[in-house]
Amino acid sequence: MSEAVADRIRGEVESNDVVLFMKGTPVFPQCGFSNTVVQVLTYLGVQFKGVNVLEDEEIRHGIKEFSDWPTIPQLYVKGEFVGGCDIIREMFESGELREYFGSKDIALETA
Amino acid sequence: MTIAEQIEEIVSEALQPVRLEVADKSHLHAGHAGARPEGETHFHLTIVSSLFEGENRVARHRRVNALLADLLADRVHAMQLKTLTPDEDLA
Numbered sequence: 621m622s623e624a625v626a627d628r629i630r631g632e633v634e635s636n637d638v639v640l641f642m643k644g645t646p647v648f649p650q651c652g653f654s655n656t657v658v659q660v661l662t663y664l665g666v667q668f669k670g671v672n673v674l675e676d677e678e679i680r681h682g683i684k685e686f687s688d689w690p691t692i693p694q695l696y697v698k699g700e701f702v703g704g705c706d707i708i709r710e711m712f713e714s715g716e717l718r719e720y721f722g723s724k725d726i727a728l729e730t731a
Numbered sequence: 732m733t734i735a736e737q738i739e740e741i742v743s744e745a746l747q748p749v750r751l752e753v754a755d756k757s758h759l760h761a762g763h764a765g766a767r768p769e770g771e772t773h774f775h776l777t778i779v780s781s782l783f784e785g786e787n788r789v790a791r792h793r794r795v796n797a798l799l800a801d802l803l804a805d806r807v808h809a810m811q812l813k814t815l816t817p818d819e820d821l822a
Contacts, residue, residue, distance in 0.1 A: 651764075653809075689789075690796050690803055706812050707788045 625682040633696045637726055638668035641683050642693040646670040653705035654693040660712045665729025666721060698724050734771040734806060738799060742778060745798050749817050750779035756811075765808025772808040779820040788814065 632639050638661070644650030646658050646668070661668050673680035673692055684690055687701045695702045702708065702720070711717035721728055732740075735753045742751060754777075757770040766772050776795070783791045791814035796803065803810065 688793060690800070691809070701789065703789055704792070707792065710788065710813070 621682040621685045622678075625678045626686060629679060629682055629686045632669070632671055633699050636669040637698055637724075638666055639671060639696045640668050640693055641671045641673055641679070641696075643672070643674050645672050650674060651692070653691075656705050657693045657695060657708050660708055660717070664712075664718060664721065666726060697721070697726065734802065735774070737802065738774065738776070741798050741802075742776070742795070746778060746780040746782050746795075748778050748780040750777070750820065752777040760809075771806070774807060774809075775811045775813075777813040777815070779815045779817055781817055783814055783816045784818075 640646075640654075640657055640661065642649060642651070642654035642657065644654055646662075649655035649658050658670070671679065673683065680692070683692065683694060687694055689701065689704060691704050693705055693708075695704075695708055697720070703711070708717065711720065718728065735755055738753050739751060742748065742753075752775075754775040755771060755773070756775050757766065757773045760766045760773045778795065783794075786794070792812050795812055795814065796810075799807070799810065
């Protein structure tokens with residue numbers, strides 16, 4: 621991965637509290653796994669930025685190296701890699717994800 | 732040896748799981764991206780191993796992904812993982 625691509629990824633992750641690298645957009649996910657994470661974040665009422673890796677081949681490959689994680693989607697909160705689809709779903713189902721956002725001072729719109 | 736058997740062998744040897752389930756879910760993805768006519772492209776793995784103790788989920792998944800990197804790079808399109816310690820499995 622070039623330094624320029626790493627810088628762009630770092631820029632996204634550092635300038636947005638919650639960033640989801642995904643296939644498609646939050647409004648129109650193009651992969652079931654990305655869609656699952658979008659649904660979870662939407663349900664919790666978390667504001668997030670979606671980065672569509674299908675529109676950017678460099679980011680699509682670079683993000684896997686950046687996080688040492690082989691798959692997409694990937695969720696970052698305040699610069700920290702939280703996990704992919706399986707982890708986010710497990711954390712959501714156990715209630716840990718809500719607690720985690722709380723611990724990071726991320727606002728949730730649901731009660 | 733089938734892909735499922737290869738996964739079982741690699742994971743069993745490296746992680747000494749007390750419980751291991753390898754489920755082939757390829758039929759659910761027939762015709763989708765990454766599917767192959769011969770199947771064995773999409774798997775669900777449940778691994779219960781005491782070696783996961785003290786590791787968070789990201790570390791556990793990284794460990795499994797690294798073990799199966801060769802299969803994932805080429806043959807297998809997607810793998811859903813559930814990684815538990817024996818205590819968590821009983822909870």
